[in-house]
Amino acid sequence: MxxxxxxxxxxxxxxxxxxxxxxxxxxxxxxxxxxxxxxxxxxxxxxxxxxxxxxxxxxxxxxxxxxxxxxxxxxxxxxxxxxxxxxxxxxxxxxxxxxxxxxxxxxxxxxxxxxxxxxxxxxxxxxxxxxxxxxxxxxxxxxxxxxxxxxxxxxxxxxxxxxxxxxxxxxxxxxxxxxxxxVGNGVELEHFARREPPPPCPPALAALSSPRALYVGSVAEWFDVELLHAVARARPSVSFAVVGPVRPALERAVAEAPANCRYLGAQPYAELPGWLHHADVALIPFRRTRLTAGVDPVKLYEYLAAELPVVATSFSPELQAAAAEGALRLANDPAAFAAALDASLATPPDG
CATH class of the missing domain: 3.40.50.11010 (Rossmann fold)
Structure with missing residues (x-):
């Protein structure tokens, strides 16, 4: 072929x-x-x-x-x-x-x-x-x-x-x-890698105070809205930004987000480096289901290419293997997730 x-x-x-x-x-x-x-x-x-x-x-x-x-x-x-x-x-x-x-x-x-x-x-x-x-x-x-x-x-x-x-x-x-x-997923490294000068910070993100925790991707049935909101309430000094489309079934839950958690809609792929480069930590708060057990998320590689510390739930073997190598932190309940967020903001996973 x-x-x-x-x-x-x-x-x-x-x-x-x-x-x-x-x-x-x-x-x-x-x-x-x-x-x-x-x-x-x-x-x-x-x-x-x-x-x-x-x-x-x-x-x-x-x-x-x-x-x-x-x-x-x-x-x-x-x-x-x-x-x-x-x-x-x-x-x-x-x-x-x-x-x-x-x-x-x-x-x-x-x-x-x-x-x-x-x-x-x-x-x-x-x-x-x-x-x-x-x-x-x-x-x-x-x-x-x-x-x-x-x-x-x-x-x-x-x-x-x-x-x-x-x-x-x-x-x-x-x-x-x-x-x-x-054939696992990968990343367009040159698109997301850190560079000087950095890409401009999107106005919607610049409006949020630091530190900033960012999720990029769909808000669908595999996204744990309740977990994210619980962590946001536990860490009111952190701004949580969700960049991606929201499925209609989750619109009511999203509307109940705490004040420090903003849903900012889908953004063009060309502009994602600006979002990542001006965040302090990246998140993958997925539910642990049969569906997510088969996921090797592209966003993980995009986050890592942008040199962001990552906190995720342990939903798939690929995530668990990456965590074992020090690439990210895993946590599955609000208290543990908030603690992992604190640690990631204090020092990178391999630091």
Whole structure:
């Protein structure tokens, strides 16, 4: 597969939070052309214009994770109706064939980041298939048996399998996957590394008094809002800043944040170094669940690249291994988390 162009069927839009899919696609463009196929959802931003080696295609998907419950319910019902599901799949194949032909991609590799579009491979027989297992998708609570069937079919059909964490690799093995690769997450080091002069401090962060504790990422079901708020109440002299989108299900809990804890919304990836370089400690307050047990968080590497001390809950083997090497501090209850925060503000983990 060396040097072949790639069609990357991404689980997230390009202009969503910058994560493993965008990093993977961007890295691949160093040696080949990439067609980044993103899902069109109700609130997804439009894709950017094509670049020399990076092109885009948006495919409509059933909004099984929509914000409104009735939309989610309709999408799930539609997904169970073969006429709807198969008609959408045929439309996807037609659109993808046209885009591949227009770009002149010759026998590209199909790289799947999610099994939702797995039926597309049937429209392109003979093309190599890679599946990158980056989340425990069955724990997200939507898709049900149909998603499980697609996942197992994709694992069985893939020529190459990879996983972002050890627990996810074990899942692939349990599903009969052949020799899955463990490809952990990383960081765009030059983007986040300390430099002089430092990037400007964002006004919303500058408005908060020091010391500043920062979280960057989604506020979703895996984010422990109660833990963060308890720690903030226990440390009123520390300003807590949360940078990232808030899922609707957590908006009520977020509204009850103490005065020294601010939710500042999603920020562009290009501006994240300014946030990190003007914080004093970084946080990953995740719940410990089956979903997070399979997470190797990109944000950990971004925090460390910015030379920030990190406090997190011990939700995955990857975090535990990093803590054993002195890269961060782990704590799972408010008192221990606050104590780890104090220690991190006083001295770095390896100091």
């Amino acid at each position: 060396s040097g072949r162009d790639v069609v990357y069927l991404s689980p997230i839009p390009w202009r969503g939070l910058y994560q493993r899919p965008q990093h993977t696609a961007r890295a691949l463009t160093a040696s080949r052309r990439v067609l980044f196929v993103e899902p069109r959802t109700l609130h997804a931003p439009a894709p950017p214009p094509d670049e020399e080696r990076l092109a885009f295609l948006t495919l409509s998907v059933l909004p099984v994770n929509a914000r409104r419950p009735f939309v989610r319910a309709l999408a799930r019902v539609g997904g169970r109706i073969a006429l709807v599901r198969d008609g959408l799949a045929r439309r996807h194949v037609t659109l993808l064939r046209r885009r591949i032909a227009a770009l002149g991609l010759n026998a590209p590799v199909l790289l799947f980041g999610h099994p939702e579009l797995a039926s597309l491979r049937e429209g392109f027989p003979g093309l190599p298939v890679i599946y990158d297992h980056m989340d425990d998708i069955l724990e997200f609570g939507h898709g049900g048996g149909e998603l499980r069937r697609r996942l197992r079919g994709l694992v069985a059909a893939a020529d190459v399998l990879s996983a972002s964490a050890s627990g996810l690799r074990a899942q692939l093995v349990e599903m009969g996957g052949r020799d899955p690769l463990l």
